[in-house]
Amino acid sequence: MSAVVSTQALGRRYGRRWGLSECSLDVPAGRVAALVGPNGAGKTTLLHLAVGLLPPTSGTIEVLGERPLADPRVMARVGFVAQDAPTYSGLSVADHLRLGARLNPGWDRQLAEDRIEQLGLDPTQPAGKLSGGQRAQLALTLAIAKRPELLLLDEPVARLDPLARREFLQSLMEFVAEHDVSVVLSSHLLGDLERVCDYLILIIKSRVRLAGDVEELLATHHRLIGPRRDPASLSSDQHVIEASHTERQSTLLIRTDAPIRDPAWAVEQINLEDLVLAYMRQSADTASAGRPVSSVRR
Amino acid sequence: MIWLTWRQFRASAIVVVGIVTAIGIALAASHAGGSGYLSHDHLVEFFSTFLVAAPALIGAFWGAPLVTTELESGTYRLVWTQSVTRARWLAVKVTLIGLTGVAVAGLLSFMLSAWSSAAVNQDRFGTAMFAERGIAPMAYAAFGFALGVTAGLLIRRTLPAMATTLVAFMAVRIGVQTFARPHFATAIKLVSALSGQNGHPLEAKPGAWVISDNFFDRAGHLVNSIHCGPDAQACMSQYHQILTYQPANRYWAFQGYETAIFTCLAFVLIGLCFRWIRTRVT
């Protein structure tokens, strides 16, 4: 399958600061990809580049095989919900649907109206009077009813209360189940990710630190617990992401493709949230981005 | 896109239609001799001032916020990711709202001409009234609007863009009026010596635009006042009057030039906007 989002050394500079740099990705189709990273890492920049709101400063990006800025037909195949789900506060819910219908050739009116009804939204209510969760659902409806091949969502649940968050994700998963669509969903909240996403992209300080299938990442990262040991003594095919030591015990997070044969270690699975956190901590400790270095914590 | 432009512009449009209708009714009524309070000529003068201000207001209130409100509220991230290009978005908005502004100015100008007395209309070529009649107001409106859109696009915040539009508009309008307009065609210059009987021998015909009407002494210095005693003839003949004017029959040509200048400026600005909206805005 070809990539839905493909970038080569993509970069975007704001004045003197690089919002995104040296970003090379190939997000496979048919996935729900999580774009994670601390605030200000570059997630919104990447999404805005993908959707044509920003031109690249360096490198290239292709979405569904095309350059985003070039063609409104590309935009018709991509649905986007920006951070905080912007809507026109003076326009009603029905007006927003009319906006979608007039500005998009592939608009599925039945889908839009069914969703609004299912969500219990009042079509005459101005969008400014909706709750955060309702606005997010309205924005998602606008993106979905275009019948896109790719959905890009920028922190869609960040400001929502837990119930609204759950309902939004349920809505989204239902849509993914029924239609052939790829999703890239950015979030700085890690808790929901493992059940929702099957591909992960981790961006820290404007660079991609990790990208791959969730299944593969979880299969190749292990937590080793055993008697205290210097991480440098491990074999070369085991890359230490993080190490912490007490007087008697070492806990290491390693990345390896090979099986672990040393019987001294107890080997544990790691979940996605812990994996991401470990990489984020490692980045915070590292002076230069990009090289895995073990960090010692007491 | 046409629907969206209308839907977002609806409130402004209704307000302005209301205002223009009210003005029309007031003028028509007082022209027919109805008003008690204000004399018809005062009403005309008042609304004429409104027409002079209108292009700047159109620029500041319709032009400047066009792009800035989308940027400031963040809705550009919604509307520019639908399936229309920014160019098309801009084209429809600029055309519909710009033409509305031009129509408003044109309508006001027409109403004021139609319902002014002939005596008032006679001064239409003068600097004061040139902007209140004929077709120039429409060009001013187009230019003011284009200026507003450009300012909004470059400055990206509503209030500074509005302020810049007002200042820049006035600068250009006054600049053209002062430095360019007198030279659209070579003015006619008449010189006459003064005589004892007539201290002001040269008079421009009605409807002409008097550019300057001054007295000079033999040395060529401008004099502001002339005092001559009993021997009036000898005294007066030391001075001469120079009258520089554009004759009344050039009025429409001048309206044409002024309209052409401001229309061209408007198009140039809008052209730049189309280029800049793709690259300079986000």
Next chain:
Amino acid sequence: MIEFHLDSRSGVSPYLQVVHQVHQALRLGLLREGDQLPTVKDVAAGLAMNPNTVLKAYRQLEHDGVVSARPGVGTFVTKTPDGPPFAVFGPLRRDLLRWFAKARRAGLDDESIEALFRDTFRSGAGEDVA
């Protein structure tokens, strides 16, 4: 019909949780031959879970031989497991109760018992890999 739930704190991946829950239900007799599993869409929507992952779980169950997918209709349980009959649960349950009593006599409270059980169980499972 079986209803799934996900425990995001359990350390077990969502796909495995679904597989386990089906096996568990079969073992306890809650699911029988011919029963239909919920549709992928319903599971995805109900749990806010990636439908690909649900599909993967269903495929795993098919691979395990306990369900079969009928295209356009749904996924159905094909047979109850051959595994140990419910009879073997009785003695095992009694052993467990005895162990619980022992732990309580040693002074462990409920939470300590559960912690000890989980930790031993998990690291016991892990020791297969290293």
